[in-house]
Amino acid sequence: MSLPALYGMEDLRRRLAESAAARRLPQSILLTGPRGSGKQRLGQWIGAMLLCEAEERDRPCGACRSCRLADELQHPDIHWFFPLPAPKRASGPEKRRELLEEARGAALAARRENPLLEPEETGSAAIYLQIIDEIRERASRRPAMGRGAVFLVGDAERMVPQASSTEAANAFLKLLEEPPSDSVFVLTSSRPGLLLPTIRSRVLAVRVPPVEPEEVERFLEAEAGIEPGCAAELSRRAEGRIGRALRLADPEEDLRAPAVRMVCAALSPSRGERWSVAAGLAPSGGRGGYADLLDSLESVLRDCITLAADEPGFAADDGLASEIPGVGQILPERWISALSHVDRARDAALGNGNPQAITAVLLSGLARELRPAGTADRNGSAGRGVTGAS
Template identity: 45%
Template sequence: MTASVGLPALRGHQDARDRLARATAGGTLPQSILLHGAAGIGKERLALWLAQLLICEAPGSSGPCERCHSCRLTARIEHPDVHWFFPLPRPDASSAEKLREKLEEARAVELQSRRANRLHLPTYERAPAYFLATIQTLQQIASVRPSMGRRKVIVVGDADLMVPQESSQEAANAFLKLLEEPPAHLTLILTTSKPGALLPTIFSRVLPYRLLPLSQNAVLDFLTEECGIEGEQARDLSSIAAGSIGRAMRLLPGEGGPGSLAKQRAAGRALLVIALSGGPVQRLGAAHEQAPAGARAELAGQLDAFAIWLRDLLAVVSGGEAVDIGSEARSLLERAAGRPNLHPLGIADAIQAVTEAREMAYGNVNPQLIVADLLRRVQWNLSATRAGSRLDD
């Protein structure tokens, strides 16, 4: 896998690009917008494309020129009027002032990693979030006039993490004040895969743009052109990624990924087999294979693979086509699809349970407890009749 400097090329989202470019050219783009859609489909990359368009010195009708000095600086993540924020783990700090300093230092380090390697994927052992100290820094940056042009743009990725479960809403409430009275020179671009997790007062003050998953070909082109992945591996990755470049990237072996595709697929398959036919002993054994602490990125990768297996099972049960996963995997899914009481709604509930477990994987919950409870829930979802059923065991 090669590592190039700056932002990778933007893939897909042509309809959204066209709408945003028209609104920008017509002067109707609001100061605060929200790009939302599934995780890993390029929402922050599109946000930075829009930032590039807004500060471009010679914008066209369909997007930025990508040749002027401002465009080149933005592509290298170096433009002084384009600021990229993202959630970070809380560092140890003895005071509010120290916390603010350390968070900004951590953001600078992460930005440098993204400049140096366009394929960089951050992984954290602590749950990332936005803290009041970060929002105070953002507010200070927003209040200063642009240094190069007439516009300043702030991109706020994963904006839903302003309200993490374990903290108060003080960061989101502070950000709300900026949304209510933004400086005339400022454009705020928020992104999230969970718009329902935003405070209603924040959601009501942004114009939402919903982004769809990318096509399989778009993911395939990214893997081939940016990552140097070719042949069967690229086709397999693009097919199981469900339109998410981020998901495909996290299934790759090497830097930024918690493990190889084969390892995670095997772990996901093992979880599916236990959920379909295992008993309490097998569920407990699978839970004990997890470290009681740490390695949270590895667990999240296993859960991603588990969700993909369930998605393919849902396709088979519903009479659709699962992705190109090979004859052995298809045989397993077809045998599972023939089980009595297996219902599409139950599989959908199981996928939701895995999604919730993945979120907990980056929290303070013991990984062994996560897996034990998840397998119990999924096993019930895959075996319960849907009429008047309850999870009692």
């Protein structure tokens, strides 16, 4: 099976292709954007475009040998790396590296089998030093097909699995400082602020724009075989992110309801309810499914902002007003401040914290932000003064 076609992002793609044709594309690029926005898919596209054998204005042509190998995730000169769980039973660095390569091979094989697969994540997934060693060794080799090599490093912020260890990031920095002449490095990150500043200063940061809702819908129908009505609904909730739409399409992955419950618990006068929501989460795995839950929570909060700002019909979820009692009684500014608590929880989760503890802190933060001063302030002053967290 080959990669699904890339939808949307036409302007960005044109600019990247023009820069490449003019030999102005930097050797190190950082694609940023929220989770599920297609950063790594765009990274694959950049790889195919740079190594395509067709005339410059047609790249990537999608038809040459290089493009076909790229589409099948079989290109010997497009090297795709991403966070992997810590290998068990690794006796030393060499063994560790071998096991990590095996795991990467298995993940790529699963992707080839099902290109729409969203990567499974576990709490310990990181870009370990041995992964960087593998990248460095590959970068020192001559490209197999002779046109150059592209290294795609997904979720690059996970080069620092623990705050105390920066060795992987520093090893990677050395590579960026003296990249082999025929290599291009494409990093992706939804949390670029967590990258080492020295790495950030070495890369051209490019923001991946949201995909138009019609394009998301088209993708879901054409590539994922989703019914038109359902595709439209998913597209409405996906905020221009195809990866997010795919996650939402999986009923087991639909985290909207638990996210709404979190908001209700924060608004509830009962502290016990907040604790029971926190205690209902898995105590580990802070980076995987929990990150998705935080994404959902952010999206629910954004809808609350819209509802509170009195623009019904604009929010992606019209049923929210009935699910979250009193949502419109709280000043939009308070909902906006609430978002920063989600960011803090994300940082804590990346440090591999315990989701229960993080959620308990998050919910009391939200409770302080949203009640009870928020409700009192509403009387007569809706939409006017910013009271903040007084």
